[in-house]
Amino acid sequence: MGQYCNLVRDTMIPYQWEILNDRMEGKEPSHAILNFKIAAGLAEGDFYGEVFQDSDLAKWLEAAACCLETRPDPVLEAAIDDVITIIEKAQEKDGYLDTYFIIGNQEKRWQNLYECHELYCIGHMTEAAVAYYKATGKRRLLDMMSRCADYIDQCFGREPGKLRGYPGHQEIELALVRLYEVTGCERYLALSRYFLEERGKAPNYFINEWRTSRKRRTFKNNMRVGEPDLIYNQSHKSVYEQKSAVGHSVRAMYMYSAMADVARITNDATLYQTCRTLWKDVVYRQMYITGAIGSTHMGEAFTFAYDLPNATAYAETCASIGLMFFTSRMLRMDVNGVYGDVMEQVLYNVILGSMSRDGKHFFYVNPLEVWTEASEKNPERFHVKPVRQEWFGCACCPPNLARFFASLGKYLYSYNEDTFYIHLYVSGQVSAKTEHGIFRLSVSENYPWGGEIEVILEEVPSENAKIAIRIPGWCREWKLFLDGRECGCPVRNGYVWIYGGLRPGRKIRLVLSITAELVAANPRVRDDAGKTAIRRGPVIYCLEEIDNGKNLSAIRLDTKHAFCLEKEEGALSLETAAVTGRGFRLNEEAWGEELYRPLGSEEKEITVRAVPYCWWGNRGPGEMMVWIRT
Amino acid sequence: MGQYCNLVRDTMIPYQWEILNDRMEGKEPSHAILNFKIAAGLAEGDFYGEVFQDSDLAKWLEAAACCLETRPDPVLEAAIDDVITIIEKAQEKDGYLDTYFIIGNQEKRWQNLYECHELYCIGHMTEAAVAYYKATGKRRLLDMMSRCADYIDQCFGREPGKLRGYPGHQEIELALVRLYEVTGCERYLALSRYFLEERGKAPNYFINEWRTSRKRRTFKNNMRVGEPDLIYNQSHKSVYEQKSAVGHSVRAMYMYSAMADVARITNDATLYQTCRTLWKDVVYRQMYITGAIGSTHMGEAFTFAYDLPNATAYAETCASIGLMFFTSRMLRMDVNGVYGDVMEQVLYNVILGSMSRDGKHFFYVNPLEVWTEASEKNPERFHVKPVRQEWFGCACCPPNLARFFASLGKYLYSYNEDTFYIHLYVSGQVSAKTEHGIFRLSVSENYPWGGEIEVILEEVPSENAKIAIRIPGWCREWKLFLDGRECGCPVRNGYVWIYGGLRPGRKIRLVLSITAELVAANPRVRDDAGKTAIRRGPVIYCLEEIDNGKNLSAIRLDTKHAFCLEKEEGALSLETAAVTGRGFRLNEEAWGEELYRPLGSEEKEITVRAVPYCWWGNRGPGEMMVWIRT
Numbered sequence A, B: 001m002g003q004y005c006n007l008v009r010d011t012m013i014p015y016q017w018e019i020l021n022d023r024m025e026g027k028e029p030s031h032a033i034l035n036f037k038i039a040a041g042l043a044e045g046d047f048y049g050e051v052f053q054d055s056d057l058a059k060w061l062e063a064a065a066c067c068l069e070t071r072p073d074p075v076l077e078a079a080i081d082d083v084i085t086i087i088e089k090a091q092e093k094d095g096y097l098d099t100y101f102i103i104g105n106q107e108k109r110w111q112n113l114y115e116c117h118e119l120y121c122i123g124h125m126t127e128a129a130v131a132y133y134k135a136t137g138k139r140r141l142l143d144m145m146s147r148c149a150d151y152i153d154q155c156f157g158r159e160p161g162k163l164r165g166y167p168g169h170q171e172i173e174l175a176l177v178r179l180y181e182v183t184g185c186e187r188y189l190a191l192s193r194y195f196l197e198e199r200g201k202a203p204n205y206f207i208n209e210w211r212t213s214r215k216r217r218t219f220k221n222n223m224r225v226g227e228p229d230l231i232y233n234q235s236h237k238s239v240y241e242q243k244s245a246v247g248h249s250v251r252a253m254y255m256y257s258a259m260a261d262v263a264r265i266t267n268d269a270t271l272y273q274t275c276r277t278l279w280k281d282v283v284y285r286q287m288y289i290t291g292a293i294g295s296t297h298m299g300e301a302f303t304f305a306y307d308l309p310n311a312t313a314y315a316e317t318c319a320s321i322g323l324m325f326f327t328s329r330m331l332r333m334d335v336n337g338v339y340g341d342v343m344e345q346v347l348y349n350v351i352l353g354s355m356s357r358d359g360k361h362f363f364y365v366n367p368l369e370v371w372t373e374a375s376e377k378n379p380e381r382f383h384v385k386p387v388r389q390e391w392f393g394c395a396c397c398p399p400n401l402a403r404f405f406a407s408l409g410k411y412l413y414s415y416n417e418d419t420f421y422i423h424l425y426v427s428g429q430v431s432a433k434t435e436h437g438i439f440r441l442s443v444s445e446n447y448p449w450g451g452e453i454e455v456i457l458e459e460v461p462s463e464n465a466k467i468a469i470r471i472p473g474w475c476r477e478w479k480l481f482l483d484g485r486e487c488g489c490p491v492r493n494g495y496v497w498i499y500g501g502l503r504p505g506r507k508i509r510l511v512l513s514i515t516a517e518l519v520a521a522n523p524r525v526r527d528d529a530g531k532t533a534i535r536r537g538p539v540i541y542c543l544e545e546i547d548n549g550k551n552l553s554a555i556r557l558d559t560k561h562a563f564c565l566e567k568e569e570g571a572l573s574l575e576t577a578a579v580t581g582r583g584f585r586l587n588e589e590a591w592g593e594e595l596y597r598p599l600g601s602e603e604k605e606i607t608v609r610a611v612p613y614c615w616w617g618n619r620g621p622g623e624m625m626v627w628i629r630t
Helices: A002-020 A032-039 A054-070 A074-090 A118-136 A140-155 A172-183 A186-198 A205-211 A249-266 A269-285 A317-333 A337-353 A372-377 A397-406 B002-020 B032-039 B054-070 B074-090 B118-136 B140-155 B172-183 B186-198 B205-211 B249-266 B269-285 B317-333 B337-353 B372-377 B397-406
Strands: A413-415 A419-422 A428-434 A437-445 A452-459 A466-470 A478-482 A495-499 A507-512 A516-521 A531-536 A539-544 A555-557 A579-586 A596-598 A603-612 B413-415 B419-422 B428-434 B437-445 B452-459 B466-470 B478-482 B495-499 B507-512 B516-521 B531-536 B539-544 B555-557 B579-586 B596-598 B603-612
Touching (some): A002 A054, A032 A054, A032 A074, A054 A118, A074 A118, A118 A140, A140 A172, A172 A249, A269 A317, A337 A466, A413 A428, A419 A437, A428 A452, A466 A507, B002 B054, B002 B397, B054 B074, B074 B140, B118 B140, B118 B172, B140 B186, B172 B249, B269 B317, B466 B507
Parallel strands (some): A419 A466
Antiparallel strands (some): A466 A495, A516 B596, A531 A539, B413 B419, B452 B507, B466 B495, B531 B539, B539 B603, B579 B603
């Protein structure tokens, strides 16, 4: 995992910085920083880009700040300070900050919350401010965004004279919680709660807005449009009444994350149960085996329970990042192994898979099945790209990936006064100050390719302290060693608990047995009926054309034959990660030009090679398939 | 089959007449006749409906005319004459006829051939005129449409001062051939050929039109639009260079039909080969087993070879009617059983299936798999309706079905001076006058449910005359009897030839052995890999939820077990047509809330019931599936 974090620091952050500054030749211009300069009066010109272009810079700032938190970098910090100066000049006196509206659309502020992304962009900038403050202690951006939040608090709410609106794209809700957590200002928490609880109330704000300030028009070309789609942004009913995940999946994840934050901080059992219901609906009914979510490109959205088409999946990278946000927040309220299981499922499959191994190419859409010709010739599959792209016109995924990896540490551990929890296994040092003292641990692993996790205790609050390490749900055999001696510790809620006699220098070794196995989907998932996926530890495998030839649909697996690592020894590579097994292939050569004929049985036996899904598409374009016929 | 023709005459024609006259309460108004009245100055108001609304009336007129040809009906004929009077008054002095442009858009004539359907609507009215003339001998509408064709001939062509355009929606090409055939006027044939041969030449007419007269705008709301999609209407290259079927499938079928007509009449071998290549591409690479075509709803279009998704198929009724046109025209040039095979595949499956058994409800889209919940909740499947609709805003399919069934006789037979060919088996009398004399035959059958076809010769030109009866490609056992005595006649090109001693009174009996069998698709069809369809004679079967429970994807067939008729004896009904066999079902009850788990094998044995595809959806909404796992 370390190499991905380095990739972010050493490659993605500098690369994206060049893009944000429009210094990459031959690339689509970003204009994001230039928009701020124009708004600041430091440059001439018009706003350019999406209405949410500001958020690209904000996400990058957050990612860069997170990198600074783990390793100081004066050059990067100076660049950030310079860009904060520009943002400061762009900010209006009243605290408002959104370059699309500052540059020439001043009078349209808050007039079209449904379509425009003002609160969304401000939310992202607020998250960046919190991260930068935490990394450097510098308050300038934090104060700017607090002023902005104060202004928003004056504009929105239930008091007379205020707008009773809420964001068209949720994000500021969770940003306000983070702002509350560093500033201690209760108004920000209350504003977040207001945005969540006002959402979807009747009469619907977005319908009213469409009738009044929007004059039934879209801002894009001022054309008349129909009533807004309330399911799309989860404003179709009160959040308390929402029982299944619907609509745009990134919006859903950000909203659920904020709901979980507010539930935790305010100890709200009803809101917690709502979150739990939604989390279960996502994870047990609408999540692909790769941890991807969003079954349709139309609205980049959820559809309904068990509708998980593989070849037309939307499965947006940002949605799965959002699922990490949501799941890690659920985990903060309820330490249970199921959350870590889902986090690693998402992390090692769809999220790693969304980046090329050089860190410069990205998937926005992460299908479970690719037929290259269909991606070119069937318009229903144009969104499915067989090759990672450099950057996107709508560039949400790459900067979101950067900020995710830069803050990966947040997902690995949690602790209270006497217990330190290890949720995910990633090599590194960690220390945590609790009321009873300090936990300092060093973790090393060869996970997920191997199952060896070693934890050396460097400092513990007391001998009564506890270490709880998650045992993955997929794992059926494992052993725990304390200073080399196998020991039987109790397992509760998916964690093995080690306690009694914890002293600095003690060494905990967890050995998980990892073998490739075949997995079935719940029969309610129509698309996967009669099919199987290959899983090895948390890693989902796929077939690629380069290994198995054209037409992967013609292959079925011999389920009686185990899949084994192709090469047991050696450094991690495609060869040591690939697995092979046996299967059968429909014999195309036995067919002439006829399209249909009486059923016969012309199959030939073949060797099937599968590679980790997260590495697919790194060897040129070609077919790919996760769910294989049996 | 007779009952469908009666349904058209007794139910559809009167029902659609009421709709065209806006006399059906609670139904979407058609306004088609009112548009003509307004254009004629007989009523006040604005044009209403699609830009091709005129064609609804034209298709109805053609259907009604065909009914008159087989059975006189003075009331219907009087109604037609009345409506022709209205049309006559609507027609402009120069011969132009299109109510959308006559009512208030006069100056825009021929300015937007790409989007507007002037030549298409005129084409349909020309077909109606030919049919009415043939049925009644009345020339009034024929003369009107000849004047219109003369005017078009003055407007379009390669001569200086003429527009070098061609239709945005092909149709007039085949209508002009029919007009030529009844009038003998060579100019109409030449105009048809011009439209076909000019199509797709560089520089492209539609691109020029978009830059000039269209001013890069769409007529619908005058908004700016991008370059026209030339593949959509098959104008991306010269027809001679087109090797695979692409774009909007109805447009493609109409164009190929006209090409086949021109190839036949002008004896053009190159054009014939082009038709043959395209026909093979459609039938051997892009046709569903039900005879449906058009793999995507986006552009109602073909995609590419072997891309035949079942659950998202567009499979428009009109496209398959168009495939009947095209195939029957290929058959006129080359009597080969493959054409009759395709015609019966289309007829007994997708075409019959598109109508409800009461003749008042229609499918526009004919999927091979329906998941009712997905049709409601997944926007990629909104076009797939689990229930036939009463009438459509864009009402092309129902009137097209009416004119198809009303002229069904054209597809059954052909003849030359000494041979009478029977392509499809439909009970009825037929007589044909050849140079050598008259063929008069009486056909009776219990096809396609049974395989008994009896032909009684009532009159033959001479004892040397020949009768050729198609032996279906699916049929592996059959017997031929002459006056009760089995005889071995030669088979050539898919027809059995009976000759020598043909005399009035002789009785030919063909007995085809029909049993249910399992069919496979070419392995290149990814969607059907590992699946099978049930076919009995030409009839394709499907599973329905009402017979097999929810979640048809969970079912796989036991291929070692034959499917048998549920009830061998009795009048034709669902019970005597249904077949049952054995299969297995994934056991949903063995699963809890988990979405994925290690592959096990929980299947239970079940009885599987399949019903003819053409009857699906007549017992309430529910799931349906043609291709079943094995």
